[in-house]
Amino acid sequence: MFLLALADTRPDELDRLPTDGRFNPMAISLDPSPWSDDGLCGPDAGYYPLADYLPPLLKMIDAPDLVAWVTGSRSPSDHPRTTD
Numbered sequence: 887m888f889l890l891a892l893a894d895t896r897p898d899e900l901d902r903l904p905t906d907g908r909f910n911p912m913a914i915s916l917d918p919s920p921w922s923d924d925g926l927c928g929p930d931a932g933y934y935p936l937a938d939y940l941p942p943l944l945k946m947i948d949a950p951d952l953v954a955w956v957t958g959s960r961s962p963s964d965h966p967r968t969t970d
């Protein structure tokens with residue numbers, strides 16, 4: 887759900903996240919400013935393989951930014967929508 891919310895509200899921030907699914911669930915926030923200090927990503931973050939659970943979920947929702955990020959077809963920052 888974190889990735890879906892981020893893709894909807896701050897698609898430009900998806901590029902900062904690892905594509906291997908390593909996230910610390912205790913550091914999840916839609917505010918990217920504490921990500922580094924809180925340890926959202928890194929070697930101690932848990933491993934939740936996106937390839938296992940994200941594609942079926944994406945088939946049920948409309949999330950073009952997230953689909954683009956997961957598939958590597960384009961950068962989410964290329965999205966024409968701006969987030970002010």
